[in-house]
Amino acid sequence: GENVEQHPSTLSVQEGDSAVIKCTYSDSASNYFPWYKQELGKRPQLIIDIRSNVGEKKDQRIAVTLNKTAKHFSLHITETQPEDSAVYFCAASDYKLSFGAGTTVTVRA
Amino acid sequence: SAVISQKPSRDICQRGTSLTIQCQVDSQVTMMFWYRQQPGQSLTLIATANQGSEATYESGFVIDKFPISRPNLTFSTLTVSNMSPEDSSIYLCSVEIGGYNEQFFGPGTRLTVL
Numbered sequence: 001g002e003n004v005e006q007h008p009s010t011l012s013v014q015e016g017d018s019a020v021i022k023c024t025y026s027d028s029a030s031n032y033f034p035w036y037k038q039e040l041g042k043r044p045q046l047i048i049d050i051r052s053n054v055g056e057k058k059d060q061r062i063a064v065t066l067n068k069t070a071k072h073f074s075l076h077i078t079e080t081q082p083e084d085s086a087v088y089f090c091a092a093s094d095y096k097l098s099f100g101a102g103t104t105v106t107v108r109a
Numbered sequence: 110s111a112v113i114s115q116k117p118s119r120d121i122c123q124r125g126t127s128l129t130i131q132c133q134v135d136s137q138v139t140m141m142f143w144y145r146q147q148p149g150q151s152l153t154l155i156a157t158a159n160q161g162s163e164a165t166y167e168s169g170f171v172i173d174k175f176p177i178s179r180p181n182l183t184f185s186t187l188t189v190s191n192m193s194p195e196d197s198s199i200y201l202c203s204v205e206i207g208g209y210n211e212q213f214f215g216p217g218t219r220l221t222v223l
Contacts, residue, residue, distance in 0.1 A: 001168070032209075032210040034210075034211070034212070042216075043201065043214040043215065043216050043217055044152065044201075044214050045214075046211060046212070046213060049210075049211065089151060089152065093210050095210075096142070096154060096157065097142075097152075097154065097210075097212060098154075099151045099152045099153075100151065101150075101151050102150075102151050
């Protein structure tokens, strides 16, 4: 089955700086790569996703890149704000989602 | 997107008992899933709830422990049977919207087993 590795496990950034989270996957059949944000005590929320026919996608301050050859994809958050503090999960899917272990992001004011 | 609700939102149960969790969606969806999220951990897929047929379970999860029903396209239940403290987790349902793999989660059910 699919195996998704996510790094780093924790990330602390100064407000206004950028944050980058990286994931690798094992199954070359995976073709859909979403990112979820989970605030404490809340449900995971889909914040951005990318499909295998696209290399990069951007939505305001967040962007995701995909390298299918290397089987890795990354989340980039620019101009971080305190409300970006949360746990972020990457996932990979051919027909079902396999999640990474998560990254706890703390934005210091 | 759809409005997804779960009941109960939380419960505290005694070991050896069973709890049934309900997931309701405000529109018809083809795919519904059940996940477990242990404290401080990631999400693990338990099973895909299939409408009109038996659920498809992932490795490590069995029907006797986690029976699932899916009577229609807007509703599913997950039962956690013969509970032990190791079953203490958050259980989340999710639905796939639009047939493009995008999954949206319910608010979760926080289960504590004493």
